[in-house]
Amino acid sequence: MMNKLKATAEPFQKYVANRDAKISGELSHQDCPHDKRFLASIKFKLQNDLNIGLRQEQEGLFLTLAIHQGFLESLQYLIEGGVDINQPYLLLSPLMHAAQFGKLECDRILLDNGADKDWRDEKDDAAIIKAATAKQFEMVEFLLDEGADPMGGKYRTNLARLCVESPQCLRKVLKRSPSTIRMKDESGITAIHNAAILCQFEAIKILAEFGANVDIMGPDKVTPLMDAARNGSQDIVQYLLEKGADVNHQDLRKSCRQLCTRLRRRE
DSSP states (O other), rough: HHHHHHHHHHHHHHHHHOSSSSOOOOGGGGOHHHHHHHHHHHHHHHTTTOOOHHHHHHHHHHHHHHHHHHHHHHHHHHTTTTTOOTTTBBBOHHHHHHHTTHHHHHHHHHHHOOOOTOOOOOOOOHHHHHHTTTTTTHHHHHHHHHHOOOOOOOTOOOOOHHTTTTTHHHHHHHHHGGOOOOOOOOOOOOOOHHHHHHHHHHHHHHHHHOOOTOOOOOOOGHHHHHHHTTTTTTHHHHHHHHHTTTTTOOOOOHHHHHHHHHHHOOO
């Protein structure tokens, strides 16, 4: 069966690979000619294949390709034909494929047709975590608005930490789930640590607004102040000092102490 599936998949994978170089948002419209051709190919293959097991595998392949390319008409056809919209393909659910590639309209169609927004993969991550990891912040906001669980990860993956590069998304996450502000990932990093490491000043201010502990210790007893100093972010260091960050922390590193001292002398 796998050999048959491979033989079926290869022409369609080649079809995708050989398509015009870039597929813009306009080509995802229902009237897209590429979508029409792809839909005709789907209909032909499914109508002429009587092997039920192979048909199910083909449906998963076609559904995934339709999502990746943003072919909305093909996607709708497959759903109306009874394809399982929660069946994983390549270890990810259709919603996850759409989420991590930023296919917002595909996710909208999937959810409108009953897709499980909190379905977990083998890593126990949900679609919202896949979107945040891929920096698809608009998708994260959309899934939150649709009621997705912000605690969508095996190790209580910190959604706030993943969203520090998007102030708007971060604010929405914190409003929906304030407790994420204190959560640590497997390595002990919180959202404010990550914001300091990535020099995300706006995120630091939002996290402080929501009550983040500016002296919270992460791996090796490192504080956000230390992370900011180590990465040379003087604005963040200055801001954290204004928020009462402890410059005399017993584990504060030399480089951080020196930068804090220079900033204080300027006052």
